[in-house]
Amino acid sequence: MSEDDLTEMIYEHQEEQLDLDTINKLENREDHSVLEADMIKGEPLYPHEVTRDGVFTLYIMALLFYLTAFVPPPLHSAADPTAGTAYPPPLPDWYLLWAFGCLKVAWDIKMTIPLSMLPFLGLEDIELFLMSAKVWGTLVQGLIVNLVIAVPFIDRAIGALIDPQYGDVVNRGHERRPVEDPVRAAIGVYGIVMIVMLSIFSINANIALYYPQVTTDILMVLTVWGPIVLAIMTYVFLDRRRSEGAKPLTDEERFDLYVNGITDRRMQRIYEFKLNRCYQCGLCDDICPVRDMEGEHELNIIYNTFQNEHDGTAMWSCITCGMCTAVCPQNIEYIDYVLEQRALFTMGASSDSDTTIPNIIGGESPKAVLNHE
C-alpha cells in the first residue's frame, strides 16, 4: 500500500466522519427556532384575558350579592338633611382625590355653532346644549380609564398603519425606554403630573384655610398649564439625550476607547449600556442562523456576552447578519459589540506581521495569534 493510498483512505474516513457529525447535529438540534414557528405569541387579550377577568368579576359580584342579601350591614341613625354643610367640606380618600378634582376643576362649556364668526350672515350663535361642569367632570373620569384600556389597541393600530403586513412585528419591537421614546414619556409625565395637580386642586378649600394667598385661580392655572409645561420639558430633555446617544463616536473618542477602555458615559451608550437592557428573553438565540445550523444548546447570545461568559467562539463565528438586533425587543445592537470586540482583539497586530492576517481569516482562534506574539 503506497503512501498516496493511505492518505486517500484517511481523507475519506475524515470526510465520512464530518458528514456523520453534521447529520447528527442537524437531527439533534432543538426545534423551537423562530425560523420554524411563524411567530411566538403570548396569550392574547381577547378572548383569553377577557374571559378570565370576566369570570373573576362575576364571582366577586356573586359574593357581594350574597353578602348584601344575607349579612345586613350595621346601620347607624339616618342622616339629617337639614344639618348645615361642614366647612371645610369632608374629603374622599386620598387615592380618589383626583376624581374629586376632576369634578371641581371642570367648568361649564357651551356647545354652539359659531355663526357670528361669519358677519355677513347677520345671525347669532345657535346654542346646541350646555355641557355642564358636573356632566363632563364625570365623563372625564371614565374617559381616562378608557384611554388606559385602549393603549394596546392604539399601539396595534399604529403598527398596522406603518406596515400592514408586519404590523405586529413592528409593534413588538417598539422601544419602551423613556430616552428612546420621548413622546410616550412626555404623555406619561403629563398624566402623572395631572393626577397630582388634580388632587391638590380638589382640596383648595382646605388650602385656603391655612394659606389664604393661594387662591383657586392660581391653583386652576397650575392644574391646567403645569402638566403641559412639564411634559414639554420632558420631551425636550429626552430628545436631546437621544440625539446625543445616537451620534457615532468621533475618531479621537474611538481611539480613546481602544486605548483606555470605557471612560465616558457616551461610550457606554454605544454597546455596554445597551447590552445592559437584556432581560434574557432568548429571541436572539432562537433566530440566530449560526446556532440554528451548528445545533448547539442555547447560547443566550446577548446575555452571556454581557456577563463575559461567552467563550470567544461567538465572536468569530458570528456572521454579523443583524438578525438578533432585528428581533430584540430592546433593540440591542449586538453586532456593534462584535465590531468593537474584534477591533480590540486584533489591536496591535500590524500589517507587517506575516502570521496575523492569514490566521485571523483562516478560521483559527485569534487567541493563537496573541500567544504567538
Add this chain to the structure above:
Amino acid sequence: MSSRTKPYARTIPHPLFERLIVEDAMNKDESSWKPERPHEYGYFPGCVDFMDVEVKFTHLNKGDADHASIAAASIKLLNYANIDPLILDMNMFKCSGHDQLWQGQLEVFDALKEHNMRRLKESGIKILTCSCAECYRTFAVDYDLPGKLGIKVEHITQTLQGRGLKFKAPENVTVAYHDPCRLGRMMGEYEAPRDLIQLVDGATMVELENNKERALCCGVSSMMYCNDATKAVRRKRLDQGTDAGIDLMLGGCPKCYMHMQCMLNEERMNPEDGHHHDYEMMDLMQFLVACLEGEN
C-alpha cells in the same frame, strides 16, 4: 501529499488577495487628482473586479460568475435614468474597507478611509451611489459622509427609484428578492428594490418565507469563512427559493450574488450529492439591464 487535501474550513478570499488589499492600503498615495469636469453623481463600483479574479483562483466553481457586469449594468441603468455619474473606480480609489473593518483590522480600515475621504473631497460630487450594500453602509455609517463631507450616500436602487423607468422582461419569470443584511436590517431599506422589481413588465414577484427584517443571511460574514455551517445557512435560504417556486433570485449586493451563485455552481458540479436548486441567482442590476426595452 495528495492533491485532494481539502481543508475543513475553506477561507475566502485567498489570503494572497487579502494581503494585496492590505498592501494597497498601506502604500500611501499622496498625489492629487481632479476630475475633468464636475459631476453631481458619483458611482462607486466596489471590488467587483477583485471578486472576478478571486472566483477564478478558487477552483471550487466554474468561475463563470461575472461580477464586473454588475458595475457595467449599473452605469448603463444610471445613464438610462439620465444620470451621468463619475466612476470612482479602483484607479483612483481603494476598497471601501468594509471587510477589513468587520474582521477587526482597524488600522487597515483607517488607512483606506483616509485615502478615500481625501479622494471624495477632491472629486466634488454631491451624491454617492453604490451598487453594493456593504459599501453603502460603510460610506453612510462608518465614513459618515453626510456628516463629514456633506455627500449624500444612496444605494443604486434608491437612486433609480421614482424616475419613471420602464422595463420589460424578455419572458415571463417568477422572481424573489433576497434582502442583503447591510441594506435591509442595517440601513432599513426594504422598499426601493421591491419597487424597482414591480416596474418590470412580465416579472411576478413572490416573497420568500423569511423576508424583510427576518431575511436569512447569505451566510458569509465579510469574507471570513466558507465552512459547513455557513454553507448550511446558504442552503436553507436557497431551499426557501425552491419552496416558493421561483425562476430567479435577485440580490441587492454583489457579495450575496457571489456566494449564492458559487453554491449553485458547486451543486451542479457535484450532482451525486443530491442537492439541487432549479433556478439562478442574479444581481438586481443585471436583471434590470436584461429587461431594458429595445435591448432584446
